[in-house]
Amino acid sequence: MEPFLNPKESAKFIAEHSKDVYIEDDGVRKVAEMLFDKVLENEFSVAGWKSSHELNPQAANEDAVNWVFLADTLNFSFWSEREDHKCLVKYKGKTYSGYWSLCAAINRALDEGIPITSASYYATMTLEQVKHVFRSDTEVPMPLIEERHRVLNETGTVLLEKFGGSFLSCVKKSGKSAQTLLQLIVENFPSFRDEASFQGRKVAFYKRAQILVADTWSVLEGKGDGCFSDISSVTIFADYRIPQVLVHLGAMKYSDELMKKLKEGHMFPSGDYQEVEIRGCSIWCCDLICNHLLELYKKKGQNMDEKINAVLLDYYLWDYARDHREDMKGVPFHRTRCIYY
Numbered sequence: 001m002e003p004f005l006n007p008k009e010s011a012k013f014i015a016e017h018s019k020d021v022y023i024e025d026d027g028v029r030k031v032a033e034m035l036f037d038k039v040l041e042n043e044f045s046v047a048g049w050k051s052s053h054e055l056n057p058q059a060a061n062e063d064a065v066n067w068v069f070l071a072d073t074l075n076f077s078f079w080s081e082r083e084d085h086k087c088l089v090k091y092k093g094k095t096y097s098g099y100w101s102l103c104a105a106i107n108r109a110l111d112e113g114i115p116i117t118s119a120s121y122y123a124t125m126t127l128e129q130v131k132h133v134f135r136s137d138t139e140v141p142m143p144l145i146e147e148r149h150r151v152l153n154e155t156g157t158v159l160l161e162k163f164g165g166s167f168l169s170c171v172k173k174s175g176k177s178a179q180t181l182l183q184l185i186v187e188n189f190p191s192f193r194d195e196a197s198f199q200g201r202k203v204a205f206y207k208r209a210q211i212l213v214a215d216t217w218s219v220l221e222g223k224g225d226g227c228f229s230d231i232s233s234v235t236i237f238a239d240y241r242i243p244q245v246l247v248h249l250g251a252m253k254y255s256d257e258l259m260k261k262l263k264e265g266h267m268f269p270s271g272d273y274q275e276v277e278i279r280g281c282s283i284w285c286c287d288l289i290c291n292h293l294l295e296l297y298k299k300k301g302q303n304m305d306e307k308i309n310a311v312l313l314d315y316y317l318w319d320y321a322r323d324h325r326e327d328m329k330g331v332p333f334h335r336t337r338c339i340y341y
Ligand SMILES: Nc1nc2c(c(CN[C@H]3C=C[C@H](O)[C@@H]3O)cn2[C@@H]2O[C@H](COP(=O)(O)O)[C@@H](O)[C@H]2O)c(=O)[nH]1
Pocket: 049, 053, 056, 075, 076, 077, 078, 079, 097, 098, 099, 100, 211, 215, 236, 237, 238, 239, 240, 241, 242, 314, 315, 318, 322, 341
């Protein structure tokens, strides 16, 4: 096992050496000012994870933790080549796309009596069973369905062999430390090892591992086994939506050459130097936004360390990107097909 790498240090190194992605200090300040009042609202809190999203589990028990583990094991690559031609899942009268199509399919399976959140089930699922559970209500299947099958079998087997089949056992081993849980996830579950090489140095994003820590914190409402003393050490989750919204809001900028490739729908291999720059700069840019937000409150004599962290900033920006899809049409997201985000 490679030595554990720190995503925040990776992001700083990438941002300092990036050639095609730039962080705009004025834009960082503008976004922090835009969020200044938002951070006092319920949606910018751990409670928002349940209250704002009907598909998320509302309980804070072992089943809910194992629901989160399954969802974040498969939380990757939902984008489609054509916006009008994509996987959709109908559930309880609503139609869901992207990440939400995954959650709708999980809840649909549970309603059908399929124990999809049980490791003893998904460790030995066949490809046909995976295709059935995650079936689309359009002719476009969920992307990377074969990889999802492989990842499910691998992850379920490890969870059974090392943690008695429940992710809550893994959480309990973390001793209420987000960083310890992050390392346990990366060390034990290979598909979460989201790493790359950049200018001769190994870097890590650990996007699915970090969002799994964050979603575990959220589903347990920051209490009990989920009361992570160091939740603020987790970075944002380097997916393909956060970079898009940061550029849209003016906090990040692409070189003309990179923007041209993005607009042409260029496919970036996982680990490509420009893909690494986009992901690393997104993490560092959000860290700067967080710091500036905390500074703004400090100037008013308020310590907001308990209210403002990268997890809540990420959730807010991700939801913002969802709600402003039309406004963001002018900014392409980068296209990489992989199991990491
Ligand atoms: N940075 C970040 N990336 C996130 C999430 C989520 C959903 N999680 C939370 C959201 C609500 C609940 O509170 C969940 O906890 C999915 N993704 C990523 O986005 C992409 C899918 O996008 P679209 O194709 O538009 O559905 C894909 O890479 C997926 O991995 C997040 O929160 N942050």
